Amino acid sequence: MTQRSKGTTQTAAAAKAGISERTARRIDAGEPVGGGKSRDWRTRPDPFAEVWDEVADELGREPDLQALTLLEWLQERYPGAYPDHLLRTLQRRVKAWRARHGPDKEVMFPQHHEPGQRGLSDFTVLKDVTVTVCGHTLDHRLHHFRLAYSGWCHARVILGGESYTALAESLAEALEHLGGVPMEHPTDSLSAAFKNLDVNAQQDITERYQALCAHYGMQPSRNTPGRGHENGSVESPHGHLKRxxxxxxxxxxxxxxxxxxxxxxxxxxVVASINRRNASRIAAERAALAPLPCRRGVDYTEALVRVTTSSTFTHARVLYSVPARLIGERLRIHAYDDRLVLHHGGQALMTLPRVHVVSGSGRQRCIDYRHVITWLVRKPRALAGLAFRDELLPDANWRSIYHRLSALLSTEDACKRVVGALRLAAEQDCAPAIGEYRSHALACGHCPTLAELQARFSPQRPSGPLPTLQSRQHALADYDALLQGAAHG
Structure with missing residues (x-):
């Protein structure tokens, strides 16, 4: 109207205002724009008018039926009467029916979170991405801990699936990084930790979890099975973390x-970058957290094993080797998600990498040839029929070497050469290098002897005579003078 009052033509004024000439004429005439009576009649016949009662009956019986399913059902009952292009029309009709007659939908109640009140835990899997370590696929998941108020989060790589040990170790690590303890620790039902366990085992896990929370002064709680939204303060952020x-x-x-x-x-x-963006809220929530206890909670599972005469023990369906000096001893194991810490007489002896049994793969083995090589050198022929020979050999190159030598030499000579090379590898800590060199040599038609391997991989002594050290013997009179000076002093 301002432009029209200045004498601008209707066409130019409409263009400057960004409206059509027709709308401009209505404004000039004082007619309402965009506020006319809403239309409540159809502009074309309803193609489902004759069968809508049948469709409504089906929806009344099964409200979850989709429009596509109903359209296919109509096409079967009335061939040629309801083509595919009517799907969108039927979807609108079904949506309108649900709004008037459908069942109530689940209501979500937004929660108000207080600082220091809730720290939630859950496991999640990084889908659609294949992470590899040195070219080998890493089968893992993430344990995600998050404060509901500030969004402070912690994530730990878990190798052995959802378990009490994984939860306890990751939770303890998260609280140490946080520097405080929230009042409540909600989780899901931890169904994976209880699956296939008898009642006594389930009760044991429950008691240990409650004891862990009691140690940190947290109130444990679990959401209703199948109600993931009850853990929404961590379930929803899973997507943000993984993205x-x-x-x-x-x-x-x-x-x-x-x-x-x-x-x-x-x-x-990645987690640190998330926390940096919430620094101000995190600082406010840290002030409301309870202090950490003076020592870390029990975040491992204990077990007692006895070392067999083959210098091995079994834990969780996995065979592990240990140094031969431990044969016959009872060891106490502290089992973590990724390692086993072996104790004897209250002292920690050594740490072994933990191996997890893959579903359906049966028992597995974790054998270190260095634990038994001293005795294997005395009994090299035992390698031929050793039950865990493939696991004892360091890698694929060594396994290939054994099979090639067995085809070229007698069983006794092949075992002696492989065992002798293993001893050299243990002494010089160069098993991969020896395996690669010997495998390449065999592929080229050459079979290196043990002497050749020793000459190549043993440390080289310096050639030539050793240098002569020059020294001067002090006279005895010098010592007498020294003692006399000390006496006068």
């Missing part, structure tokens, strides 16, 4: 890592 991980992997340009520690450091950096 950030995928984006950082794309930015990195590779999903392959040189070691598990490198991948864990990568996850820590």
């Amino acid at each position: 950030r991980i995928r984006q950082r992997l794309k930015l990195r340009g590779s999903t392959d890592f040189n070691s598990l520690d490198e991948y864990r450091a990568f996850i820590r950096e």
Whole structure:
């Protein structure tokens, strides 16, 4: 109207105002714009008018029926009468029916969170991304801990699936990084930790979990099975965390890592970037947290084993080797998610990498040839029929070497050569290098002897005579003078 009052033509004024000429004429004429009577009649016949009662009956019986299912049902009952292009029309009719007559939908009640009140835990799987370590797929999941008020979070790589040990170790680590303890620790039902366990085993896990929370002064709670939204303060952020991980992997340009520690450091950096964005709220919530106890809670599972005459023991369906000096001894195991700490007489002896049995794969083995090589050198022929020979040989190159030598030499000579090379590898800590060199030599038609391997991989002594050290013997009179000076002093 301002432009029209200045004498601007209707066409130009409409263009400057960004409206059509027709709307401009209505404004000039004082007619209402966009506020006319709403239409409540159809502009074309309803194609489902004759059968809508039948469709409504089916919806009344099964309200979850989809429009596509109903359209296919009509096409079967009335061939040629309801073509596919009517699907969108039927979807609108079904949606309108549900709004008037359908069952109530689940109501979500938004919660108000107080600082220091709730810290939630849950496990999640990083889907649609294959993470590898040195080219090998890493089968893992993440334990995600998050404060409901500030959004402070912690994520840990879990190798052995959802279990009490994984939960306890990751929770203890998260609280240490946080520097405080929330009042309540809600989780899901931890069904994976209880699956296939008898009543006594389930009760044992429940008691240990309650004891862990009591140690930190937290109130444990679990949401109703199948009601993941009750854990929504961590369930929903799963997606944000995993999206950030995928984006950082794309930015990195590779999903392959040189070691598990490198991948864990990568996850820590992603989590740190999330926490940096919530720094002010995190600082406010830290002030409301309870202090940490003076010592860490029990975040492992204990077991007692006896070392057999083959210098091995079995834990959780996995056969492990230990040094031969422990044969016949009883060991107490502290089992963590990724390692076993062996104790004897109250003292920690050593740590072994933990192996987890893959579903359907049967028993597995974790054998270190260095534990038994001293005795295997005395009994090299035992290698031929050893029950865990393939696991004792360090890698695929060594297994290939054994089979090639067995085809070229007698069983006794092949065992002697492999065992002699293993002893050299243990002494010089160079099993991969020896395996690669010997495998390549065999592929080229050459069979290196033990003497050749020793000459190549043993440390070289310096050639030529040793240098002569020059020294001067002090005269005895010098010592007398020294003693006399001390006496006068």
